[in-house]
Amino acid sequence: MVSIDAVAEMAGVSPTTVSHALSGKRKVSGEVKARVFAAMSKLDYVPSRSAQSLALGVTRTLALMVPDIGNGYFAELAKGVERAAADRGYNVILCTTGFDHARERRYLEMINSRAVDGVVYAAGVYPADSPPTDKELRGLLSGMPMVFVDEEIAGTQFTAVVSDNEAGGRLAAEHLLELGHRCALVISVAGEPVSSVLRTRGFIEAWTAAGGRYVLNDRGDFTEQSGRIIAEQHLGDLGRGDLTAVFAQNDLMALGLIDVLRSRGVRIPEDVSVVGFDDISAARYSYPALTTVRQDPFALGTRATAMIIEALERKRPVDGQHTLHPVELVRRDSTARMA
Amino acid sequence: MVSIDAVAEMAGVSPTTVSHALSGKRKVSGEVKARVFAAMSKLDYVPSRSAQSLALGVTRTLALMVPDIGNGYFAELAKGVERAAADRGYNVILCTTGFDHARERRYLEMINSRAVDGVVYAAGVYPADSPPTDKELRGLLSGMPMVFVDEEIAGTQFTAVVSDNEAGGRLAAEHLLELGHRCALVISVAGEPVSSVLRTRGFIEAWTAAGGRYVLNDRGDFTEQSGRIIAEQHLGDLGRGDLTAVFAQNDLMALGLIDVLRSRGVRIPEDVSVVGFDDISAARYSYPALTTVRQDPFALGTRATAMIIEALERKRPVDGQHTLHPVELVRRDSTARMA
DNA sequence: ATGATGTGCCAAAGCGCTTTGGCAACCTGT
């Protein structure tokens, strides 16, 4: 453990001077500076981060809360967060909750111990359970700067960086309309997470404006399994009569649904067209390759991180602002013109 | 910022007593303890992690180095690391290098600043470049405990937790032999990373022992793109004559290869059988669904993390040991019996 | 020569915690 005192001694100066030489906050003569740097490199000196944090009251570290880093979408988001943080000299502590309130609580405690300067919170959508409310979170975080990313909590006053979900729903509707479909199954998500509500709204507004009819199944939960279950529930209708299109609000549900449908002899896209949401990597490789609304989780991550660091460095709160990121339709092979 | 002194004052005791009440390292009478806890909860006191780290000389934090968290394989590995760490009260700092020596260097400096107690190092395989050597790493890390996970560096003395790559190669060979194939294209990776060398060795030993012939292409780099390029290079042979099987040393290369082959009219698996390695999520959804050798990156992550934390808590070095994790063959639709 | 201005270094305090020797006050058994 080589400390600043050791360097100071070897260079024949005071620790103060070593600190100044390193930080540049006060002038140190060239000759002394040279001696100091020589000593530092001879001793392989690297300042202790804990000591610095304590003295400065700042850790240059962020917490990233995600439900599941194994999920490619969140992994990509994490990549964006890490990149943006590293570019600014910040570290990021990976906090995965697995939708487990106990684990989430433990991380919030860690955050309150001021191990981090701020938090990037990707709440995700709790499958069964409901997420913490805005008020709870505020209480638990006691003033720690935070931004939501990807999913916001209904009615939150925290800053949020999210995709333009409503536009995404609209894009899906317009695409299917253009292909001649007139009756669609819309798979939304239980518990009314903001993202799902907006996707549904965007889709339905565009759809009904064009005279389309729809069936709404709101029992999804963003897992592949729920896509499978919903496929079973609608096996009787899909592809028979005029129910020829599906808007699944994420790719996993779309993939699960397609798998079940195909195994039951429903042809995609000849009998039924399906469009997903997200554009996860499997969407490209799946069969048929999935038409979907692409989000850019990497960009969401970098943006949110840039915002919070910006706020930290200017010592002002991050609260209030909402930024929407554009989404885009990716046409692949799971949708086709009506026969 | 509510400090231990504030709690002490409110409870009418010394900070020492508060510390003891919290840690239990010395006895505190029930009555006093009650007062202390009352004060703590009234003030929402959480001890400062920086101060604790400085005083204890320990951060209860690990660094996880991975080339790319956006890669599903490493994401799953990270999930394992995070889980194992969280279960033991450790945090993990996510360090992604993107195979960029400059970024890697910056993280090593962070590590040397004792912001972490140890490091879990998933070196990955540098596409063009070569990884740091064992000696370099040792120099750069100046004694910081570390374990390799997933990929080790040739000749390293560091502890490593890796898949049984040789057995994996053997499994692939046995599967293809069983299906009647006798001539295979083996796609290994440039730069001779340990994992690739072992997969090749395992495959070839089992293959030639059974009288099989093979073509070795060692220009892969574990990217989908390299799979595409290699497919082009062998278009003339694959599926013509007796070259009917491919062993790609990861799924991404297999997927790229299959995509090119199919677009050129080569049928999978009728004309050519291909087996991959890893079992990434896309392998399940791809068309045809990919036969592959499954690794368990989550388990690698938890194992490596458990080992390093174990060593940290017992204050003894982690060096030396090598643990091999089993792999398993997953039969899907990209392989078939020879016509 | 003289005060005014810089220049460049250092001493000391402080960040919030843990650790440990010490010390009253209270039990024992005899």
Next chain:
DNA sequence: ACAGGTTGCCAAAGCGCTTTGGCACATCAT
């Protein structure tokens, strides 16, 4: 009643850094 043990609290030092007031000395204009 008294030596010897406990029990339970506190004071003070220390972890390794940053910050800031102070101070000696050099430089300048007058």
